[in-house]
Amino acid sequence: MLLMDRITIEPGKRGGKPCIRGMRIIVYDVLEYLASGMSFEEILEDFPCIQKDDILACLSFAANREKIELCAS
Numbered sequence: 614m615l616l617m618d619r620i621t622i623e624p625g626k627r628g629g630k631p632c633i634r635g636m637r638i639i640v641y642d643v644l645e646y647l648a649s650g651m652s653f654e655e656i657l658e659d660f661p662c663i664q665k666d667d668i669l670a671c672l673s674f675a676a677n678r679e680k681i682e683l684c685a686s
Contacts, residue, residue: 617677619670631674633667643671 621635631640638660646656653668 616666616670616673619667620674633663633671636662638663640671640674643668644675647672 619634620631620640621633622629622631623635626632626635627637627639632638633640633643643656643663647668651659653665656668657663657665
């Protein structure tokens with residue numbers, strides 16, 4: 614499974630926001646946890662349903678979004 618395959622967008626789930634593997638955990642929340650200083654280990658402990666590759670996929674998703682925004686400018 615590619616990292617980006619871990620991020621799903623479903624119109625009826627969480628308002629169509631990007632989620633981790635169809636769960637209700639959104640990319641934005643994971644990025645906020647990281648930005649607040651939580652470590653990968655702390656996030657994985659608090660959310661046992663996600664995996665390290667899910668967190669990496671969130672970072673990859675954010676980086677790709679940023680790249681798209683920069684190219685569109």
